[in-house]
Amino acid sequence: MSGTSATTKTAEITEEHHDEHHDHHEQSFWRTYIFSTDHKIIGMQYGFVGLAFLFFGFCLIATMRWSMAYEGAPIPFVGPMLESLLGSGVAPGGVMSAQLYNVFGAMHGTIMVFMGIVPAAFAAFGNYVVPLQIGAIDMAFPRVNMASFWSFFIGCVIMSVSFFIPGGAAQAGWTSYSPLATIIPTDGQTYWLIGMILLITSSLLGAVNFLVTIINLRAPGMTWLRMPFFVWAQFITAFLLLLAFPPLEAAGILQLMDRVLETSFFLPTGLVVNGADVDVSGGGSPLLWQHLFWFLAHPEVYVLVLPAMGIVTEVIANNTRKPIWGFKYLVGSVVVLGFLAFIVWAHHMYMTGMGTVISAFFQTTTLLISIPSVIILTCLFISLWGGSIRFNTPMLFALAFLPMFGIGGLTGLPLGFNFSDVALHDSYYVIAHFHYVVAPGTIFAIFAGVYYWYPKMTGRMMSELWGKVHFWSSLIFMNLIFMPMFAQGMAGMSRRMSDGGATYSLSNPDNADVGGALSDTIMGLNVSISAAAWAMLLAQLPFIVNLFWSVKYGKKIESDNPWNATTLEWETPTPPPHGNFVKEIKVYRDPYEYSVPGAKEDFSPQAQPSK
Amino acid sequence: MSDSHDSPNFIQYLIKLFYLVGGVLVAGTLITVIIDVAFKMSLAVSAIVGLSIALVKASFVVAIFMHYKWDKKLIMITWTMILTFIFFAGMMGLIMWAEGDIPRWGREEVPVVWPVLASLLGLILPASFAALTIKILSQSAAVAKEAAPKTKAKRVTRKKKKD
Amino acid sequence: MEIPFTVKPRPDTGLYNGKLGIWLFLASEVMLFGALFSSYVLLRVGAADGTWSMGLMDVVVGAGNTMVLIASSMFVVLAWAELKQGNLAGYKKWKWATVACAVLFLMVKWAYEWPSKFVHYDVWFKNSAVLHQKVEEGYLYDGKKLETELLEEEDDAKLSLARLYLEKEIYVERFFKTFSKEDGGSRKAFNQAWDTGSLALSGHINGYDEAQINVEISGWKSDSGVLEANADKVLLKLGVSGDQGVTKKLRNQGGILKEMVGYDEAKRAEYELTKAGFSVNLSVAGYESVKAHPWFWRTGRINEDIGGKPRVKSILFALDESHNEENGDHKEISINTDDVKRLNSYEPKHSTFFGIYYTITGLHAAHVFGGIIVMLYNLLPIGLKTWHRDREQYANRIECFGLFWHFVDLVWIFLFPVLYIL
Incomplete structure (x- = not known):
C-alpha cells in the first residue's frame, strides 16, 4: 500500500513540474494551426474541409443538371474545362457523357454525405462546441482527435484524386451496389473503397473520442439532464457512428476483396457480363452488400439529421428567450430515435424481393421511428409559442429548418409503407424526399450554426444584411429545386438518368402509344429545376464572401456572450484560448433558463450560481 | 479496476x-x-x-x-456492451431471418402469424430499450451520489495506514 | 493544462478515460467482426449444396495456433499483474513472452499455413465424362484391391467403386457436412454432384506443357507516328542482328522475329512492337514440358488464347489421397486444359469459404500485427518513459492494451471452431 501511494506522490510532483514547463512553451505555427491537437482548431479544420466539399459536391450536381436539362449540348464555361481536365473521352467537346454523369452522380452523393455534412455538422460543430458546452478543457484524447482529422483528410484526398485516374471515379452510385460496383473495370471503385475505409476509421476514432469526452469530462454539476440538447444529439450520433459504421467497413473490405483478389462475396453463381461468363467461384449474395450497406446508411441519415436538430434547438432556445418546451421528451425521443435507427434499414430494400415477413417488420419499425421525430419537431414548434422571437440570421435558418424537415419527414411515410414504395421506389420522389431532409434541413442547420457560433470563433459578427439575403434566396431556390421533383417522381421519372428521362418521355417517338410516358410538362420542369439550381449556386456567394470578409471587417462583439445565451461555451474568452476556460466552471442550472421569473436578466447562464 | x-x-x-x-x-x-x-x-x-x-x-x-x-458495476461499460450486443444480435438475427424469408421454389408460403409477431417485436424492442435507458440513467445518478463519500473514506484510511 | 481523469477514474462513472475509450473501441470492433461473422453465416446458409469447401483446414495447426494465442493472452495479463506490484522486470519478462507468442502465431500463418494452400489446387471439368474418366485413371488403377467391395455393389461397377473410394477417403470430410443439411441428403447430393460432374479433383501441379511461341511481324504502319529509325531501333533492341538489311526487310515484308520463346518474352516483344507501329502475330509453335510447383494459377492463366491455342496444353496433376504402391508418391494424371472448366489454388478466389477465411483471418492477423507494434513501443525506452514519470498511468496503458489483446484472442476463440471445425 505504501508503495502505491509513494508512486502517486512522485507522479503528482512530476506532473506539476511538467505543467509549468508546458505553459511557457511556445508552439510553432505547424503545431498550432496544422497538426494541432486543440479541439477548436481541429473543429475549424473539419469545418473548412466540410464546407469546401459541400460546395464542390454542389458544383458537381450543378454540372449534371445541365446534362439533364439540355442533353447533348456542350456545357458553357465548364464544358471545356472538363474536357481539358478529364480528357475528351468523358467530356467530348464539352458535352457531358453518360459515363461522366455516372461519375459525378456517385461522387455527388459520396461527397455530400461522407465528406460534407458528416464533417461539417458532426465533426466540426461537435469538436468546437461540445467540449465548451460541457465545460471540458479539451477532448479526452487530443492526439486521437488529430489522427481522426488526418485520416479523414487522406480519405478525402484519395476520393478527390480518383476523379483524375483513367476511367474516372466511382460510377456505381453512392450506394455502390454489387455486382455492378464490382464488375466495372475502371479503378474508381477501388479508390472509393479505400477512401471510404479511411473516412470510416476517422469517424470511429472521432466517435470514441466524443463519447469519452461527454461521459467523463463533464464539468462538476453537469448532470446528464443538464447537458444542452446539442450535446445529447452529438452523444447519440457518436453512438450511431460507433456501432453502425463497422459493418460498412466490413462490407467495404469484402468488396475490396471482390475487386482486388477476385473473390465473389457479392457475386452470384452464373453471373454473365456482356454475354460472357465471369470467371468467379460464385455463391455470393448481392443482397448481403445491401444489408451491410444500409445497416450503416440508414443510421447515417440520423447522423446527418441529429446534429442539425441539436443546432436548431440551441438557436431556437436562444432566440425565443424561453426554455425549450418538453426538454426531457426531446432527450427521450433522441435516445429512442438512436436505437430505432438500427432496425429500420431494410426499408431501402423493399424492391429486392426480401420477402413479406421481413418487409412487414421493417415497415412497422419505419413508421415507429416517425414518432420520436415528430415529438422532436413538435417540441421545437411549441417552443416558439409565446416567445419574444429575435429574427436574426441564425434564427431564420433554424425556423426554416422546421417546415423543411417536416416536409422531408412526412413525404417519407409513403416510402415507408412497402405497398406505396413499390410505385415510388428509385423515382425523383425519393430524391425530393431525402433532399428535403438533408438539404434545406441539415444544411440550413449548418448555416444556422455557422452564423450562431461565428462570433465565438472569431470575435466578430457576420453581416446580418448579407446573411438575410443568403437566407431568403436560398430558401426560395431550394424549394424551387426540390418541390417540382415530387411531381416528376409521381409521374414516374426514374433517378440516375443522364438524359433527365427523355428516353421514357413522349418526345421519344417510340413512346407515342405508351400510356404513362412522361409528358412535356414534366420534362419541362427539368429546365426550371436546373435554372433554380444554378441560381442557388449564385445565392451561396453572399455567404462565402461574408464568411471570409467578416473575419476582418465584421462588427466586433462587445461581450463574450453576444447572443445573451445560457450555455457554457459563452463563458469562455473570445476566441477561447488553449484550455478554454480561464475560471473554474461549475454548473448550477438546466441548459435553457431563459426569462426565469424574478431573475435580473432574461437569461440565467448555467454557470451562474442559483441563490 | x-x-x-x-x-x-x-x-x-x-x-x-x-x-x-x-x-x-x-x-x-x-x-x-x-x-x-x-x-x-x-x-x-x-x-x-x-x-x-x-x-x-x-x-x-x-x-x-x-x-x-x-x-461490471461500472455502468458505462455495461451500457456499451448491452447496446453492442443488442445491435449485434439484432443484425445477425435479422440478416439471417431476411435470408430465410427469401421466396424460393418449393418453399411453403409464410404463415400470417409471422408478420404479426414481427410487428409486435418491432413494438417491444424500442419499448424495452426505452425502459432500460430510464433505468440506467436513474441508476447512474444513484451511483454518482454514492461514489463521492466512498472514495473520500478510502483516502482517509489510506493516509492512516501510511502513518 | 492536464485533461482530467487520464489516470484516476472519475467517481460517478468509475472509469478513467483510456479504459472507457478502449471499451467503446472494442464495441465497434465487435460490430466489425460481427458483420463479418454475419456475412459468413448468410453466405454459408445461402451456399448451394457442395460448394462450401469445409474440411480442408489443418485442424492441428489451427488448434496449435489457438494455444499460442491463449498463452499470449495469459502472458499479457500476467505482465499487467506484475506491473501492478511494481515489478518492472517481471513485467518485461511476460511482455516479451507475449510478443514472442504473437510473432509465432503470425509466422505459422504467413510462413506455413497460407503458403501451403497456395500450391494446392482444385480442378473442375467441363463435362462429367472427363471427371469419371480421370477418377478412374487416378483412383481406380488398383482396382483389384477393392474387388470384394466391388461385388457387393449393384450399380455400374466402376462408378460405385469410385463413389466408395471417394466417399471414404477424400470427399467425406469436405462434402459430408454441407450435404447433411437435408436429412439423408448426403448420399443423394453426392451422387448428383458425381453425375453432373460438379465435383472437383484436388491435388498439386507437378508439371505442365507450356507454349513455345513464335513472334511474327506481319507489317508496319508508316502512318503510326513512329520514325523508321526508331522502329528499327526497337527491332535491334529485341535482338535482331545489327545488319541494316535485315531490319529493313522485317519492317517492309514482315517475317518471324523470334522462334520458340517463352510467354513473357513473347508478350514483351508484342508490346514493344505494337507501340512502334508493327502488326504482330503470336502463334504457338510447340509445347515444352516443365517440372514445377506453380503458385496461384487460375483458369485464365492456363487457357489464355495465343493464336488460337491455349498457353498451357496439359498439366501433370498429383491427386490427393492416391498413393502409388511402389514409391509412395501421389498418383499423377495428365489433364488436358481444354477439358478444364475452372482451376484455382486454395486462394481467396477459390470459393466463398476461402474468401471469407482469408478475409477474417487476415483482418485478425492485422490486429495481431498492430498489437505487436504497440507492445514493442511500450517495451522500448521511449514507451517506458511514461513508467518513470507516472507508474499508475503506465499500468493503465498496459491494462488498456491488455483489453485490446484479449479481444483479439476472443475473436480467434470464435474463429477457430467456425473456420476449422464446423
Whole structure:
C-alpha cells in the first residue's frame, strides 16, 4: 500500500513540474494551426474541409443538371474545362457523357454525405462546441482527435484524386451496389473503397473520442439532464457512428476483396457480363452488400439529421428567450430515435424481393421511428409559442429548418409503407424526399450554426444584411429545386438518368402509344429545376464572401456572450484560448433558463450560481 | 479496476485465477478438437457444441482476463456492451431471418402469424430499450451520489495506514 | 493544462478515460467482426449444396495456433499483474513472452499455413465424362484391391467403386457436412454432384506443357507516328542482328522475329512492337514440358488464347489421397486444359469459404500485427518513459492494451471452431 501511494506522490510532483514547463512553451505555427491537437482548431479544420466539399459536391450536381436539362449540348464555361481536365473521352467537346454523369452522380452523393455534412455538422460543430458546452478543457484524447482529422483528410484526398485516374471515379452510385460496383473495370471503385475505409476509421476514432469526452469530462454539476440538447444529439450520433459504421467497413473490405483478389462475396453463381461468363467461384449474395450497406446508411441519415436538430434547438432556445418546451421528451425521443435507427434499414430494400415477413417488420419499425421525430419537431414548434422571437440570421435558418424537415419527414411515410414504395421506389420522389431532409434541413442547420457560433470563433459578427439575403434566396431556390421533383417522381421519372428521362418521355417517338410516358410538362420542369439550381449556386456567394470578409471587417462583439445565451461555451474568452476556460466552471442550472421569473436578466447562464 | 482491488493479496489471488483460466481455455480447445475428431455429428449439432464451448471460453476471457467481473458495476461499460450486443444480435438475427424469408421454389408460403409477431417485436424492442435507458440513467445518478463519500473514506484510511 | 481523469477514474462513472475509450473501441470492433461473422453465416446458409469447401483446414495447426494465442493472452495479463506490484522486470519478462507468442502465431500463418494452400489446387471439368474418366485413371488403377467391395455393389461397377473410394477417403470430410443439411441428403447430393460432374479433383501441379511461341511481324504502319529509325531501333533492341538489311526487310515484308520463346518474352516483344507501329502475330509453335510447383494459377492463366491455342496444353496433376504402391508418391494424371472448366489454388478466389477465411483471418492477423507494434513501443525506452514519470498511468496503458489483446484472442476463440471445425 505504501508503495502505491509513494508512486502517486512522485507522479503528482512530476506532473506539476511538467505543467509549468508546458505553459511557457511556445508552439510553432505547424503545431498550432496544422497538426494541432486543440479541439477548436481541429473543429475549424473539419469545418473548412466540410464546407469546401459541400460546395464542390454542389458544383458537381450543378454540372449534371445541365446534362439533364439540355442533353447533348456542350456545357458553357465548364464544358471545356472538363474536357481539358478529364480528357475528351468523358467530356467530348464539352458535352457531358453518360459515363461522366455516372461519375459525378456517385461522387455527388459520396461527397455530400461522407465528406460534407458528416464533417461539417458532426465533426466540426461537435469538436468546437461540445467540449465548451460541457465545460471540458479539451477532448479526452487530443492526439486521437488529430489522427481522426488526418485520416479523414487522406480519405478525402484519395476520393478527390480518383476523379483524375483513367476511367474516372466511382460510377456505381453512392450506394455502390454489387455486382455492378464490382464488375466495372475502371479503378474508381477501388479508390472509393479505400477512401471510404479511411473516412470510416476517422469517424470511429472521432466517435470514441466524443463519447469519452461527454461521459467523463463533464464539468462538476453537469448532470446528464443538464447537458444542452446539442450535446445529447452529438452523444447519440457518436453512438450511431460507433456501432453502425463497422459493418460498412466490413462490407467495404469484402468488396475490396471482390475487386482486388477476385473473390465473389457479392457475386452470384452464373453471373454473365456482356454475354460472357465471369470467371468467379460464385455463391455470393448481392443482397448481403445491401444489408451491410444500409445497416450503416440508414443510421447515417440520423447522423446527418441529429446534429442539425441539436443546432436548431440551441438557436431556437436562444432566440425565443424561453426554455425549450418538453426538454426531457426531446432527450427521450433522441435516445429512442438512436436505437430505432438500427432496425429500420431494410426499408431501402423493399424492391429486392426480401420477402413479406421481413418487409412487414421493417415497415412497422419505419413508421415507429416517425414518432420520436415528430415529438422532436413538435417540441421545437411549441417552443416558439409565446416567445419574444429575435429574427436574426441564425434564427431564420433554424425556423426554416422546421417546415423543411417536416416536409422531408412526412413525404417519407409513403416510402415507408412497402405497398406505396413499390410505385415510388428509385423515382425523383425519393430524391425530393431525402433532399428535403438533408438539404434545406441539415444544411440550413449548418448555416444556422455557422452564423450562431461565428462570433465565438472569431470575435466578430457576420453581416446580418448579407446573411438575410443568403437566407431568403436560398430558401426560395431550394424549394424551387426540390418541390417540382415530387411531381416528376409521381409521374414516374426514374433517378440516375443522364438524359433527365427523355428516353421514357413522349418526345421519344417510340413512346407515342405508351400510356404513362412522361409528358412535356414534366420534362419541362427539368429546365426550371436546373435554372433554380444554378441560381442557388449564385445565392451561396453572399455567404462565402461574408464568411471570409467578416473575419476582418465584421462588427466586433462587445461581450463574450453576444447572443445573451445560457450555455457554457459563452463563458469562455473570445476566441477561447488553449484550455478554454480561464475560471473554474461549475454548473448550477438546466441548459435553457431563459426569462426565469424574478431573475435580473432574461437569461440565467448555467454557470451562474442559483441563490 | 477501482482502488479496492489494488492490494497485493488481491493481485496474488488474481494471478492464481489467471493460470486457472489459461488452463480452462487450453482444455476447451482440446475438447473442441477431440469432439471433432472422435464424433461425426451433423452440422447443426457440431455448431451448437463448438460454439457453446467457444462461448464458455469467451466468457472466461471477458470475466477474468478483461476483469469484467470486477468492472461490471461500472455502468458505462455495461451500457456499451448491452447496446453492442443488442445491435449485434439484432443484425445477425435479422440478416439471417431476411435470408430465410427469401421466396424460393418449393418453399411453403409464410404463415400470417409471422408478420404479426414481427410487428409486435418491432413494438417491444424500442419499448424495452426505452425502459432500460430510464433505468440506467436513474441508476447512474444513484451511483454518482454514492461514489463521492466512498472514495473520500478510502483516502482517509489510506493516509492512516501510511502513518 | 492536464485533461482530467487520464489516470484516476472519475467517481460517478468509475472509469478513467483510456479504459472507457478502449471499451467503446472494442464495441465497434465487435460490430466489425460481427458483420463479418454475419456475412459468413448468410453466405454459408445461402451456399448451394457442395460448394462450401469445409474440411480442408489443418485442424492441428489451427488448434496449435489457438494455444499460442491463449498463452499470449495469459502472458499479457500476467505482465499487467506484475506491473501492478511494481515489478518492472517481471513485467518485461511476460511482455516479451507475449510478443514472442504473437510473432509465432503470425509466422505459422504467413510462413506455413497460407503458403501451403497456395500450391494446392482444385480442378473442375467441363463435362462429367472427363471427371469419371480421370477418377478412374487416378483412383481406380488398383482396382483389384477393392474387388470384394466391388461385388457387393449393384450399380455400374466402376462408378460405385469410385463413389466408395471417394466417399471414404477424400470427399467425406469436405462434402459430408454441407450435404447433411437435408436429412439423408448426403448420399443423394453426392451422387448428383458425381453425375453432373460438379465435383472437383484436388491435388498439386507437378508439371505442365507450356507454349513455345513464335513472334511474327506481319507489317508496319508508316502512318503510326513512329520514325523508321526508331522502329528499327526497337527491332535491334529485341535482338535482331545489327545488319541494316535485315531490319529493313522485317519492317517492309514482315517475317518471324523470334522462334520458340517463352510467354513473357513473347508478350514483351508484342508490346514493344505494337507501340512502334508493327502488326504482330503470336502463334504457338510447340509445347515444352516443365517440372514445377506453380503458385496461384487460375483458369485464365492456363487457357489464355495465343493464336488460337491455349498457353498451357496439359498439366501433370498429383491427386490427393492416391498413393502409388511402389514409391509412395501421389498418383499423377495428365489433364488436358481444354477439358478444364475452372482451376484455382486454395486462394481467396477459390470459393466463398476461402474468401471469407482469408478475409477474417487476415483482418485478425492485422490486429495481431498492430498489437505487436504497440507492445514493442511500450517495451522500448521511449514507451517506458511514461513508467518513470507516472507508474499508475503506465499500468493503465498496459491494462488498456491488455483489453485490446484479449479481444483479439476472443475473436480467434470464435474463429477457430467456425473456420476449422464446423
